[in-house]
Amino acid sequence: MSVYQLKDIDHYYGDKQVLSIENVTIPAASITGLVGPNGSGKSTLLKLLAFLEEATYGAILFNGQKVVPLSDKVRFKVTLLAQEPYLMRRSVFDNVAYGLKIRRDTKNLKARVGEALAQVGLDPQSFSRRKWSALSGGETQRVALAARLILKPEVLLLDEPTASVDSHSARLIKQASLKAREEWGTTLVVATHDWQWLYETCDTVLHLLHGRLFKGGLGCTVYGPWRIGQRDLLQKELEDGQVLVVPRPEEGKEMAVINPSKLKITLPGRDPLLKWNIDTLYGIVTRLFLERNGDTVQTAIKVAELVITIRLQRDKVEKLKLSPGQKVSIAYDPRDIEWF
Amino acid sequence: MDFIQEGFTQAYTLLRSLDPATYSAISSTLRASGLAMAASLLLGIPLGYLLGYFDFRFKKQIRIIVDTLLALPTVFIGLVIYALLSRNGPFGEAGLLFTIPGIAIGQTLLSLPIIIALTATAVEAADRNLHITLMSLGANSRKIAASTLWEVRLGILAAAVTATGRVLTEVGISLMVGGNIKWHTRTITTAIALETSKGEFGMGIALGLVLLLIALTVNISLAGLRRRI
Amino acid sequence: MIMGRILILFVFFALLSGSLILTASSGKAGETGRKLLMATTTSTDNTSLLDYLMPSFTTKTGIGIQWISTGTGKALKLGENCDVDVLLVHAPQAEIAFVNKGYGMERRKIMYNDFVLIGPSEDPANIKGRRVSEAMQAIGSSADAFVSRGDNSGTNKKERTLWKLAHMPIPDQETWYKQSGQGMLATIHVAAELKGYTLTDRGTYIKYESVADNMPALNILVEGDEVLLNQYSVIPVNPKHCSGVKYKDAKALSAWLAGPEAQGLIREFKLLGKHLFIPNADQE
Missing domain, CATH: 3.40.50.300 (P-loop containing nucleotide triphosphate hydrolases)
Incomplete structure (x- = not known):
């Protein structure tokens, strides 16, 4: 009901x-x-x-x-x-x-x-x-x-x-x-x-x-300034020098939002083979919360000035041995980033 | 200026000796002001709530008009009410000219804008969360109105104090609409005007002190009310 | 419950006004029966003449009387607007016009007092003891301060008549001519402050003299002229003009004022020990 x-x-x-x-x-x-x-x-x-x-x-x-x-x-x-x-x-x-x-x-x-x-x-x-x-x-x-x-x-x-x-x-x-x-x-x-x-x-x-x-986590907003990058994409240089790549926005939209359910978390150095359209960011796990269902873990990852919160399966977290302070790599497809 | 000192002793004598003319003027003053305050509070508080609480077309314009009416000169109100209540006027049949209720009508007009404007201001100044709180505790429109007014009761009391002060001390309306008739519509203020024109300055001061004493009594009881609520 | 508390506020004021109405109605206010409303000039009320005179009328006829004392102009207006039943005023020209327009009828002379020209004892324009017309000319040409009521009152009208009789233009913006816009007594005080001349009715002057402990800054310099007489008349409001007026009672008052009893009382009336009004009623 x-x-x-x-x-x-x-x-x-x-x-x-x-x-x-x-x-x-x-x-x-x-x-x-x-x-x-x-x-x-x-x-x-x-x-x-x-x-x-x-x-x-x-x-x-x-x-x-x-x-x-x-x-x-x-x-x-x-x-x-x-x-x-x-x-x-x-x-x-x-x-x-x-x-x-x-x-x-x-x-x-x-x-x-x-x-x-x-x-x-x-x-x-x-x-x-x-x-x-x-x-x-x-x-x-x-x-x-x-x-x-x-x-x-x-x-x-x-x-x-x-x-x-x-x-x-x-x-x-x-x-x-x-x-x-x-x-x-x-x-x-x-x-x-x-x-x-x-x-x-x-x-x-x-x-x-x-x-x-x-769905699947808290979206992470990114504001400009942007510069024009390769493949007709835009780039944002983060505070620590890493570069976030996003698609071109539609008219009048100002903020890019990273949808966490589309991200892939791996440990650095164990990256899967990179496809041409996949980019990677490095970050540090700051918090882990086991959800009430006992199956999923809310994982907060700090990437330069951004905090991305992702819901991960519990067995994946255990497999990766994630803990606060752990360095991780985040693979993303720039085309999954939406504009608002 | 020994008539000031003379005024003090005379004020004491007047009250002490239960001077009937003085007590008649006190009674006229209180009756007219009491009626006017009762009427203007009954009308003004709901109107002030409407003006402060709701958004509607021409609200700003109405607000400006009400605020302007705060500056109404009492002599002007007296003249207008006289024109309306005169036997030749539109409401002449009612026979209210040169009566206490007639004065009260004029004084209501004087105090109504004060009550409306200050109530509206108090309601507007009430916390936005008050409204959310009342609604989410299950209040309907009527309860919201009643509870909001009760929340701003100190503001309304301040409005009442301000209006009472103006109504008690005005002379233009009492003189024009009341006619300053001895034993009937002579109020303390019109008596002061008369005594002054007669050159009885000491007596004028004495009556002024009596009026101050009344204002003091009224305000002490309102302050008592303020502490209790 | 909240409504209840708000009600307390209302009840507080309602009780206040209610109790006052009760105390008041038990007091002196409640005269029942016939009631006559009269508009009169401040001079009759300020001198307490009416307080002295009217109880006898009420005792004799059972007609209660209330009066509104105001300037002559407003008194006539109240009659014109049917707000009073009878007038007791002193502005003959305006009264005649009032009757001619059909607002009042049966105007009857009752009594007179007189106006006096007062001024500082030094008397810079040297008017003491002269005829009024000469005195006005002297003041006008010497340009010594003259304080006028300037309020279109009976006294003010009389003053303008005096300028005319003296073949003088009526002053207005001249620097020596001050228009106080206030009552008679206040005007005398202004004149005293300015060491100027002014025209006043004798009643107010007596009052001024006594307030000043008989050491007045201004003295009577010109008096007794025919034109200085101040005639009071009673005029019932015309019932054809105002259907609601109590014409019969007004007529009774008029007759009584002209009768021997009232005339005698007026003759004996004293203000601060001095006679003030001289009865001269027309007999029917």
Whole structure:
């Protein structure tokens, strides 16, 4: 059963296209991670999933139905914790109780608020009566999360929930949101830079870059300046002197994006026979994350100033004996590099 | 200028001796201002919310007009309201000229732009994330409006304080629409104008001090309200 | 709950205004029954003549009376616009025009007081004791400061009449001619500051004298001329022009003011120990 079905979403702010997503399905009770650099459209996608905005083109089906913002079908089921937590100018108790009050569901209110606060590691006794202004950043974020958890939402959307909080708060926030899925089967969609969390807990990770989804890893963007090279291709000299070769762009496109699923990783010196149209870059492995499925490993490789993240099969990583600091060569076909 | 000192002693005597004319003027002032404030808050807060919250055509132009109305001279408002309420005017039948409700209508016109403009500014200045938060916690449009206004309550209170100050102290409307009729529509400010024209400067100062005292009482209670919310 | 809190704000103001209306209506304001609205000039109210006179009328007839004291020009305008029932004013020319236009009727003389020319005791233009016309000519030709109300009030109109009677052009932009645009008392204070001359009604001068502890900077220099008399008349607003006016009550007031009781009261009225008005009602 899928909670969300996204169909041909094109979303614009004014003339600027901010999202272009063809088809994505998010199953019920799953955890979906959203990664991508700032400005890649993560927050916008979360707002669309929260039905705070309506996609300019295309449709998002919720439990198989088309819905519009403020619709009663989703209002009480989906909740978003925005990137900058906002607490209303009232007590912690009133902030947490707000959602239940507007649902006219105030039975055992005090006990439930206490429970929600305890869930995010805040002592109800000392925090309930506190003012919104008397909280640290991490506490604010946790109170904001408690205000969502108390609703036992069907879908909980988290936008960088751990980005600007202390590590203690971050741990509590992660625990509490995972517990929501375990206890109530809440579907989670999380935008985060926390790689470890992503690959440890997420069933699916969606890679966003400039409003587009990349399969198999995080696309890596390269900007100019470019110079004209051989075979009618363009070249970019990286900081360490290596040269990246890309095809000529279409009119008006400025950034080249390397799609990691098209790359081949080998150890230096053991390169397969080079074909005429294949180029090679050398890099250093910086991070390795085993994904939740246990089969694939997210591998971050630093190539001069670029970081390329590739999803590799676990047995391949073991065969190559990859570890951080390991030097690798990356073979690519310049024609696979796309322009945006 | 011994009449300033004389004013202080006279103010004390007036209040102490429960001077009926003074208390009648105090009562007229408070009734007119109270009515005007109640009406302008009831009208102004929702209008200010609409103006601050929604985007619509001519919003900027309306905003400029409202801001311009902040500069309405009270004498001018008095004249316009007089023309409307005069027995020969379009609303003459209502018999509101030279009455407290008549003054209140004029003062509402004076305070309404203040309430609307400052409420709109407060709503506009509210955090963008407030809106997202309210929506994502399940609020509908009505709840969003109510909760947003409650979030900016201090801004609205500031609007009320500013408008109360203007309404309590204006003289042009009270004089023109109220007529300064003793025991009926003589307010403290029109009484000050009268005493001054009679040369009773000390009495004028005394009444001015009484008005200050009222403003002080009103503001102390509003400050109390501010702390409580 | 949030709505509830916003309501508290409203209720606060509603209670404020509500309680005030209650306290006020229990006070002096609630005169029921017949009520007559009169527009009059500031001089009658400022001197407290009306406070002294009107309770007797109300006792006798049961007609309550409220008055709006303002400049003569505005008083006539209020009558023209049907906002008052009766006028008590002192600008004979304008009053006659008012009646001729059909706004008022049965204009009746009630009393007079008089205007006086005042100036510094040094009297640089040397007008003391002279006829008004000579005095005005002397001031005009000596170019000593003269302060005018400049507000089209009854006093201002009288002053312009005096210039005309003295065969003088009415001054306007001359440097010695200052137009204060303010009330009589304020104008006297301006004249005192400038050591200039001015025309005032006697009532305001008495007031000024007493405020100045009888050490006034300005003294009466010219008085008693026929043209200096300031005639007050009462004019009921014409019911044919204004259907809503209380003509009967206005007429009753007019008759009472001209009657022996009111005339006697006016004669005995004193401001700061000095007689001010001389009754001279037309008898029917």
